Amino acid sequence: MKVQFYKYIENLQDIITSKLEEIDGAANFKEDLWKRKEGGGGRTRVIENGAVFEKGGVNISKVFGELPEALRKQFGVKEGNFFACGLSLVLHPINPFVPTVHANWRYFEMYDDKGNIVTQWFGGGQDLTPYYLFDEDAVHFHTVCKNACDKHDLEFYPKFKKTCDEYFWNTHRNEARGIGGLFFDYLKETPKYSIKERFNFVTEIGDSFLESYLPIVNNRKNISFTKEHKNWQEIRRGRYVEFNLVHDRGTLFGLKTNGRIESILMSLPPTVQWHYNHVPEKDSEEEKLIKILANPKEWVS
Known part of the structure; x- marks a missing residue:
């Protein structure tokens, strides 16, 4: 499974970066x-x-070896080896009317002292962070997420949408980071689902990502904007940074497993503002955006 999933994310990285270069038209x-x-x-x-893109990253990694001390404590074991791989992406567009997007799909295994798998799971999701809210964009993004989920289980979208709203919540600000999407973790083999079905x-x-995001980029990338629009984008980017550095599990996992710091922090935007009590x-x-972020909304039924 780990070989199969790593091959998948290698190929997906190629597909996504190629399409993004095409839509940007200037940078590689x-x-x-x-x-x-x-x-x-x-x-x-x-x-x-x-x-189109001020900064963005589409990264894949696989890390393995002895469990770091922080993870041994987290999993309640004295020793053990692990394998983890995943694709993580964040895109920060120039135009304030184009939303930032984040996505991540990952796989984890842990082994006993004989090398047998003692636990394995998938995790991931994708979420949208607009600076100016277009309802039709939110509906489109969530519709693509729902359609992908519905092919496997009608309970998945409402469950993982709710989990996303709860996870990407800046508790110290009492507001959502964005308008959500999907978030799932610890998807293990169960009597209902084999690990192969989890992979599927x-x-x-992952395959639905470009369909969820690129039409929004195409529709908004040429809208004219002012310095005031850009200031607002950078103020909201500050909240994005706060979440990633204070709450995000992926950032913390990378730091605790001695991941590459430049890759871990590539999610941070290049220009940010913090205004006192803005x-x-x-x-x-x-x-309008702030009100939605204070009360996550059901975009599709």
Whole structure:
């Protein structure tokens, strides 16, 4: 399974970066291969200063070896070896009317002292962070997510949408990071689902990503914007940074497993603002977004 899933994310990285370069039209991804001294490594691809994308990364990695102390405590074991691989992407567009997007699909195994698998699971999801809210974009993104889920189980979309709303929540701000999407973790083999069926589901979600995001980019990338629009985008990017550094499990996992710091923190946008006690103007488009972020919405039924 680990070989099969790693081959899948290698190919998916190629597909996604190729399509993103095509839609940007000016910048290409720079590739950076790296190795982890304890075992494993990755292939980082970053795009910067393009016509559409100010900064973005589409990274794959696989790490393995002895469980770090932080993970031994988390899993309640004295020793053990592990394998983890995944694809993680974040795209920060130039235009404030184009949303930031994040996605991640990953697989994990843990072994006993004889090398037998004692636990294995999939995790991942994708979520959208707009700066100016277009209801039709939110509906489109969630519809694609729902359609991919419904091919496997009608209970998946409402369950994983709710989990996403709860996970991408900036508790110290009492607001959502964005308008959500899907988030799932610890998808193990059960009497109802084999590990192969879990693989089929996660790859279905990964395959649906471009359909969920690229039409939105195409519809919004040429909208004219002002310095005020850009300021608002950068203020909201500050909340994005806060979540990733304070709450995000993926960031913390990378740091605890001695991951490559440049790849872990590629999710951070290049320009950000923090204003003291910033409050948007009443009845503005900015306030409209804030109200939605305070009360996550059901975009599709």
